[in-house]
Amino acid sequence: xxxxxxxxxxxxxxxxxxxxxxxxxxxxxxxxxxxxxxxxxxxxxxxxxxxxxxxxxxxxxxxxxxxxxxxxxxxxxxxxxxxxxxxxxxxxxxxxxxxxxxxxxxxxxxxxxxxxxxxxxxxxxxxxxxxxxxxxxxxxxxxxxxxxxxxxxxxxxxxxxxxxxxxxxxxxxxxxxxxxxxxxxxxxxxxxxxxxxxxxxxxxxxxxxxxxxxxxxxxxxxxx
Amino acid sequence: xxxxxxxxxxxxxxxxxxxxxxxxxxxxxxxxxxxxxxxxxxxxxxxxxxxxxxxxxxxxxxxxxxxxxxxxxxxxxxxxxxxxxxxxxxxxxxxxxxxxxxxxxxxxxxxxxxxxxxxxxxxxxxxxxxxxxxxxxxxxxxxxxxxxxxxxxxxxxxxxxxxxxxxxxxxxxxxxxxxxxxxxxxxxxxxxxxxxxxxxxxxxxxxxxxxxxxxxxxxxxxxx
Amino acid sequence: xxxxxxxxxxxxxxxxxxxxxxxxxxxxxxxxxxxxxxxxxxxxxxxxxxxxxxxxxxxxxxxxxxxxxxxxxxxxxxxxxxxxxxxxxxxxxxxxxxxxxxxxxxxxxxxxxxxxxxxxxxxxxxxxxxxxxxxxxxxxxxxxxxxxxxxxxxxxxxxxxxxxxxxxxxxxxxxxxxxxxxxxxxxxxxxxxxxxxxxxxxxxxxxxxxxxxxxxxxxxxxxx
Amino acid sequence: xxxxxxxxxxxxxxxxxxxxxxxxxxxxxxxxxxxxxxxxxxxxxxxxxxxxxxxxxxxxxxxxxxxxxxxxxxxxxxxxxxxxxxxxxxxxxxxxxxxxxxxxxxxxxxxxxxxxxxxxxxxxxxxxxxxxxxxxxxxxxxxxxxxxxxxxxxxxxxxxxxxxxxxxxxxxxxxxxxxxxxxxxxxxxxxxxxxxxxxxxxxxxxxxxxxxxxxxxxxxxxxx
DNA sequence: CATGAATGAGGTTTCATTCAT
DNA sequence: TATGAATGAAACCTCATTCAT
Numbered sequence: 001x002x003x004x005x006x007x008x009x010x011x012x013x014x015x016x017x018x019x020x021x022x023x024x025x026x027x028x029x030x031x032x033x034x035x036x037x038x039x040x041x042x043x044x045x046x047x048x049x050x051x052x053x054x055x056x057x058x059x060x061x062x063x064x065x066x067x068x069x070x071x072x073x074x075x076x077x078x079x080x081x082x083x084x085x086x087x088x089x090x091x092x093x094x095x096x097x098x099x100x101x102x103x104x105x106x107x108x109x110x111x112x113x114x115x116x117x118x119x120x121x122x123x124x125x126x127x128x129x130x131x132x133x134x135x136x137x138x139x140x141x142x143x144x145x146x147x148x149x150x151x152x153x154x155x156x157x158x159x160x161x162x163x164x165x166x167x168x169x170x171x172x173x174x175x176x177x178x179x180x181x182x183x184x185x186x187x188x189x190x191x192x193x194x195x196x197x198x199x200x201x202x203x204x205x206x207x208x209x210x211x212x213x214x215x216x217x218x219x220x221x222x223x224x
Numbered sequence: 225x226x227x228x229x230x231x232x233x234x235x236x237x238x239x240x241x242x243x244x245x246x247x248x249x250x251x252x253x254x255x256x257x258x259x260x261x262x263x264x265x266x267x268x269x270x271x272x273x274x275x276x277x278x279x280x281x282x283x284x285x286x287x288x289x290x291x292x293x294x295x296x297x298x299x300x301x302x303x304x305x306x307x308x309x310x311x312x313x314x315x316x317x318x319x320x321x322x323x324x325x326x327x328x329x330x331x332x333x334x335x336x337x338x339x340x341x342x343x344x345x346x347x348x349x350x351x352x353x354x355x356x357x358x359x360x361x362x363x364x365x366x367x368x369x370x371x372x373x374x375x376x377x378x379x380x381x382x383x384x385x386x387x388x389x390x391x392x393x394x395x396x397x398x399x400x401x402x403x404x405x406x407x408x409x410x411x412x413x414x415x416x417x418x419x420x421x422x423x424x425x426x427x428x429x430x431x432x433x434x435x436x437x438x439x440x441x442x443x444x445x446x447x448x
Numbered sequence: 449x450x451x452x453x454x455x456x457x458x459x460x461x462x463x464x465x466x467x468x469x470x471x472x473x474x475x476x477x478x479x480x481x482x483x484x485x486x487x488x489x490x491x492x493x494x495x496x497x498x499x500x501x502x503x504x505x506x507x508x509x510x511x512x513x514x515x516x517x518x519x520x521x522x523x524x525x526x527x528x529x530x531x532x533x534x535x536x537x538x539x540x541x542x543x544x545x546x547x548x549x550x551x552x553x554x555x556x557x558x559x560x561x562x563x564x565x566x567x568x569x570x571x572x573x574x575x576x577x578x579x580x581x582x583x584x585x586x587x588x589x590x591x592x593x594x595x596x597x598x599x600x601x602x603x604x605x606x607x608x609x610x611x612x613x614x615x616x617x618x619x620x621x622x623x624x625x626x627x628x629x630x631x632x633x634x635x636x637x638x639x640x641x642x643x644x645x646x647x648x649x650x651x652x653x654x655x656x657x658x659x660x661x662x663x664x665x666x667x668x669x670x671x672x
Numbered sequence: 673x674x675x676x677x678x679x680x681x682x683x684x685x686x687x688x689x690x691x692x693x694x695x696x697x698x699x700x701x702x703x704x705x706x707x708x709x710x711x712x713x714x715x716x717x718x719x720x721x722x723x724x725x726x727x728x729x730x731x732x733x734x735x736x737x738x739x740x741x742x743x744x745x746x747x748x749x750x751x752x753x754x755x756x757x758x759x760x761x762x763x764x765x766x767x768x769x770x771x772x773x774x775x776x777x778x779x780x781x782x783x784x785x786x787x788x789x790x791x792x793x794x795x796x797x798x799x800x801x802x803x804x805x806x807x808x809x810x811x812x813x814x815x816x817x818x819x820x821x822x823x824x825x826x827x828x829x830x831x832x833x834x835x836x837x838x839x840x841x842x843x844x845x846x847x848x849x850x851x852x853x854x855x856x857x858x859x860x861x862x863x864x865x866x867x868x869x870x871x872x873x874x875x876x877x878x879x880x881x882x883x884x885x886x887x888x889x890x891x892x893x894x895x896x
Numbered sequence: 897c898a899t900g901a902a903t904g905a906g907g908t909t910t911c912a913t914t915c916a917t
Numbered sequence: 918t919a920t921g922a923a924t925g926a927a928a929c930c931t932c933a934t935t936c937a938t
Contacts, residue, residue, distance in 0.1 A: 172403075
């Protein structure tokens with residue numbers, strides 16, 4: 001829905017596209033580890049190079065600058081997440097909106113459980129990207145919100161859900177996913193992944209299911 | 225409840241406590257602006273000094289290092305937030321748990337609305353602090369979660385609420401507050417503060433109010 | 449005899465050992481000149497870099513800190529001195545202790561005549577080194593004292609010398625060497641190198657040669 | 673004999689001469705301790721001020737710069753040493769040159785034993801003084817050498833001593849004094865003060881007493 | 897394609913000295 | 918006379934980036 005062509009480009013000196021893809025992948029994998037441990041600013045190109053078992057000069061054959069690696073990590077992760085959830089959604093077509101929602105929430109949380117570092121990292125380091133690079137990331141996040149929004153709207157249509165602002169609820173669900181990654185220092189102390197999934201799912205369902213007792217919203221909304 | 229003595233200390237060369245307090249305050253104010261614009265790592269001490277209309281040397285009379293300024297910003301904000309909410313809670317003693325909860329949620333969101341920069345900043349830069357400094361921040365956050373937890377438990381006692389894991393719900397509420405600050409690039413595009421408050425409050429109430437239809441949690445919990 | 453492994457280590461970013469050795473040598477040469485002119489503290493890394501015709505950043509590929517350059521100068525000089533005298537001693541095996549002593553004293557003084565700057569420098573700047581670095585220097589000095597001590601003891605054994613505290617006499621000889629470098633502002637005003645060598649040699653011989661008229665020492669000594 | 677008016681002057685803002693003298697004395701005492709612990713360059717004016725229980729601004733009422741304190745320490749010590757030995761010499765008039773020499777050597781070594789720090793300090797930090805300040809120090813040292821030289825010459829006149837270069841021997845004796853302070857890390861490990869005094873005295877006497885067996889010096893000398 | 901030595905601008909921090917109080 | 922807050926130049930050191938090999 002809001003998928004845009006990437007507006008931030010990566011420099012390379014190589015013309016062998018396959019090699020470029022392979023090397024960039026490798027660098028992104030290794031740099032993620034290094035960045036997660038120490039933060040973007042505190043990690044030097046030398047350290048990244050060592051983590052990649054490459055010379056630092058060679059990094060510059062595949063990325064034009066340190067920034068571009070950062071962008072690539074965050075953008076790759078966010079795009080993959082969007083893609084992963086989009087694919088997953090396709091398999092839910094036959095389910096009821098409620099069941100589909102439960103499944104998608106679990107999938108979302110699973111993704112963040114498996115990619116905790118990148119989620120945290122995205123929150124912390126996106127600000128270090130130039131404006132147009134940031135836009136790409138935001139676009140991917142919009143795609144993910146949209147997935148939930150569509151599901152919620154189909155539930156409204158089917159009469160299962162009552163929601164004043166489905167896009168807002170979609171966004172809230174997405175941020176609950178983030179929370180599992182961002183606040184692990186707190187959450188992991190008390191609850192297992194299963195407990196967290198079940199409790200949050202339960203709360204969301206209570207909030208969206210047909211019900212007449214809601215405190216009225218003010219009705220104002222810019223939602224399209 | 226989990227208020228601990230600060231474990232991270234600030235160096236100063238001055239012995240005039242009032243002056244130290246005044247200058248530190250001033251520096252914290254100005255540095256916050258500078259950091260929010262450009263991020264911690266990208267902001268130089270020279271820039272901070274200029275923002276404070278001080279010589280860079282003089283900064284070091286009131287803070288021992290750049291780190292200490294960062295800590296001071298985050299710690300001051302988080303402590304003040306905890307204190308502010310704790311004070312506010314005292315005025316809610318006479319209300320029903322439901323009403324008190326509604327009020328406290330609004331207060332929490334108001335705080336984040338007025339201190340968006342610091343909230344975002346806390347998420348992004350806490351990792352740049354040494355471990356013991358980070359602990360201080362976490363402690364303040366625990367205090368805030370505890371406020372909500374106590375309220376929820378009193379609602380359970382009074383029979384108004386049904387909640388499996390009150391601490392988790394408290395935590396969820398707290399992160400909804402963060403969300404208003406962290407995701408303003410998204411939220412502000414579509415909704416006003418009022419809408420956001422009302423909708424989130426409504427969703428939370430639906431989730432906590434006496435109700436027998438919950439999807440069962442797994443029952444396992446480390447919550448005390 | 450008291451040769452120990454070095455306890456103070458030098459950082460480098462390079463793995464090409466030959467290059468490291470070459471560059472360090474070059475830096476040590478140039479830095480020695482700069483330090484001797486202005487003292488360690490008064491010489492900046494930029495000046496050292498300029499003296500080496502290097503960028504200041506590149507210095508840090510071969511030394512981790514200014515300290516390490518200082519250490520390297522002093523340690524290199526002291527080790528080389530010890531080695532030089534040890535090698536020279538080997539050629540004296542066939543001589544009588546008296547003749548050997550005369551030769552070794554001259555060699556010692558020659559070394560200090562040719563390395564006046566480093567000797568002075570060692571006295572002035574060793575205190576700027578960390579404790580373990582200082583230990584390395586002391587060890588080399590012990591080796592030099594030992595050379596003389598062994599010679600004196602062999603003279604005692606052969607009946608040529610009478611000495612109550614051979615180690616102390618050895619030490620005294622070593623410091624006479626230092627004196628030629630440390631007090632040149634005075635000595636050079638009045639005497640040539642030859643005069644100095646001859647006079648000091650003569651005085652030492654008078655002091656060590658079999659003679660029964662010595663003022664008795666107190667006999668107490670920790671000498672092993 | 674070579675007492676010159678001081679060529680390096682100390683700034684003060686005060687006109688109360690007694691106060692100036694008192695304060696300067698105090699500062700010199702305290703600064704010596706501080707410098708000895710950490711070296712001149714590594715000691716800050718703030719630390720000196722704290723050691724003096726003064727404000728750093730006030731230091732500048734009595735000394736114009738950090739250099740001037742350094743100069744004052746070294747110059748005071750060296751002058752006092754010269755004066756002390758000169759006074760002591762007056763009491764030796766009635767003795768034989770040999771006895772007087774023995775007494776004066778002991779006095780010299782006693783001084784260095786009691787003022788080890790300043791001796792070491794003088795060697796290490798004199799280079800940090802401007803040329804004309806350095807001259808003052810050298811002059812005091814000349815006075816001390818002269819004392820011994822006069823004594824040696826009177827011994828030659830009386831027929832007790834045979835010395836080719838009395839000034840050189842005088843200088844050697846003076847440096848033996850320095851050695852006790854400079855090389856305490858070595859000497860103290862093995863010998864007591866008494867042993868050191870006795871042994872060195874004995875060696876010196878052997879070297880200066882009428883004797884025909886000396887290796888001939890080359891006879892060349894600039895000694896006046 | 898790959899290396900890693902070299903660059904040098906610019907970062908944080910220190911500290912001798914001044915000057916208003 | 919005494920204070921100590923303020924200054925700002927300059928110190929050490931880092932590190933993204935380039936380029937000869």
